[in-house]
Amino acid sequence: QWGAFMPGVPDLTEFPHKKFGRIVSSLWRNPSPDLLTYAYGGGLPALREALAQHLALTRSIDCDPEQIIITEGSHQAIDLTTRILGEAGETAWVEDPGYWGARTILQANGLHTVHLPVDEEGMRVPDAVGTPPRFIFVTPSHQYPLGPVMSLTRRRQLLAVARQCGSWIIEDDYDSEFRFSGRPIASLLGLEPDAPVIYMGTFSKTLYPGLRVGYLVLPKPLTAAFQAAHAELYREGHLMTHAALATFIAEGHYAAHIRRMRMLYGRRRAMLVNLIERRLGPEWLHRDASMAGLHLVLTMPPDMDDLRVVEVARGKGVLTRALSRYYVNPEGRRPGLLLGYACVPEHDIARKFEVLLESLAEVARKPAAA
Template identity: 90%
Template sequence: MNRRLYRGLREAILEGAIAADTRLPASRDLAAELGIARNTVVHVYSQLLAEGYTRSRQGNGTFVNASLPDSFLSSGRRARLAAAPQPRPALSPRGAAIVDGASASPYQWGAFMPGVPDLTEFPHRKFGRIVSALWRNPPPDLLTYAHGGGLPALREALAQHLALTRSIDCDPEQIIITEGSHQAIDLASRILGDPGEVAWVEDPGYWGARTVLQANGLRIRHLPVDEEGMQVPQEAGGEPPRFIFVTPSHQYPLGPVMSLARRRQLLAVARRHGSWIIEDDYDSEFRFSGRPIASLLGLEPDAPVIYMGTFSKTLYPGLRVGYLVLPRPLVAAFQAAHAELYREGHQMTHAALAAFIADGHYAAHIRRMRMLYGRRRAMLVNLIERRLGADWLHRDASLAGLHLVLTLPPDMDDLRVVEEARARGVLTRPLSRYYADPALRRPGLLLGFACVPEQDIARKFEVLLDSLAEVARKPARAARA
């Protein structure tokens, strides 16, 4: 009742039905007339007074103000509308480069979006029980700022998990918990690199790594990829790299696994030039045949490698939890810089995730999803080979990861295919956008299969085939016209 009375009086004042300087009825009288409690009227009068619609005179009652708060709002709005159009604020060259080259998609869920796990299969109840138990009596020290690179319990659980699954022998103190891979790259490049230094990256490669490295002032040298991974030059060919960013266990986006010979060559080059290798191990948990590929970090003692992982593919991207495994001499500096730059927190999430791993739920979830994704991958491969032919699968596709690369004819515009498919309700990513060197650029589509239920794969693939046929029917010149 008090809300209805408040709205009625406020609208009457704004519309002029109750004129300025009008004395409102006494609260007792209005309550008796409306048949409501006097406290209701008193509460409404107090609200109108607090918001500036009325004024009160001691012993004389409540009066409507001549100047109403809404008039200030509307006059300000009219003034803004009448003002001359303002030029777009000038961005810094660095800011303009970030915005103009942005590749993050506003579409993040649905067939065949790459890099996204099946969020419906996450064990929400198990994780929810852990979270609920923590929040019933949260320790105060988990609700304030953190310092030291993440909750010790989570770093301990991660160290044990990495020792079992990735042959990484590290102490928990060597692990820094980050808010995803972008923050991890940002931290490493800020602490170990200076503007103007060189970073080697794969071409094609992950656009997010390029963006963060360039935003921190590093000059990018793009190195092509073959069936053994990044083609590592024996000599720097100019200024030696400060960083070498690679995805050796499952090259992103093409898929080859870096050979052992290439891995040893890469480590030797890094040692010779005093470079740091940033090893992005973004989805190594999902191999569907053979033994897991050893990490670069675990290949040689004291390797000049900063290992980077994430829970975005194994659990869900919105969790925003990643991690770095550092050589021991870097630990103290990274811990201090992480706290200084990002003001750590989210320790309740860290505590829940630590318990989830320690209780065996994480390993069980990965095993279950590996089987599920393996079936979905096999279904998609079968459809591609049956409907298009085996040559449409990229030659470097490995039995790993959460996406496949569909190659397209050289004269087909993969950007148009993506737009056509999106208009029909199917999502994918254009391979050409992952290349930096136009001479290397090839058209193709990244097809994520993890988030597509088995019963939808064939139907969604037919939609994609229709999109390909539509683009093939319309030459690019005619379409632009």
């Protein structure tokens, strides 16, 4: 689950464990009993306050700490949202290709998923809506996995459809902290007052996935119901972790770590792009992707079997994911590889890329499995 070129994973060796450890140790020196009990009201107030300030500065999100619910990552956040606001049999629009995790949870909660294609402006909103969707799940800041940023026109169109249909947009803002060029992109939530948007963020990409901390930013009228359901459904805890994170953010370590990682990942991305352009050609880079995130998409000739490339590369110690697996509708499906660059040290990128080239060549020579 970690190493060249695993997509979506930060460099775990760079996590400032000494700073975080110092904060954790000082909390454990004299633990407040309040922090050792169940969580209440959507997570520790200090963490929700620190996050509200952080989101105001970085994502133009104007919210009260009470509108934030701390979750055990995005999966729990999607589960909670669909259980509270959805009914089995209702419809949810998702991106195709899209994030398998969201699709799985929506379907597990009985929702009927409709898979909408993605172009250079993000999810394509259909001309004829059909059954009004209860949920619209999108990754507008950096479409997962292809990478385009949703255009302003598309954002307005999506908000208009959601208002008209009484839908909730679930905005998955999973890695927008890492943009390597251009201005930061404002969230959908911040675009219009009273937008029917439930915003979702995570520490999995900025710190480490095993931390299992994410958050929701909710419209005010929904907060009480979410707080109660969150406590009753999942019996939350981890307040010591919340307290440590709150201090980590409030003392500026979180913003500093993100800044440092942005520089590092930007350099690694540039190295990988350069290798692809030189060794394969610019046509192998997915053209709609923005300069952001922890992975890029390597496109392939349409008749190439990306699943086999993944298998062959794995046998040689290089991890990737096949783009074709992220599609549901066979019509739009195309082969490619998701290449994560964040967790590959610079000195290793060229060597690991050679292994990938060998794997591509091997599959090109022997197209079908014997």
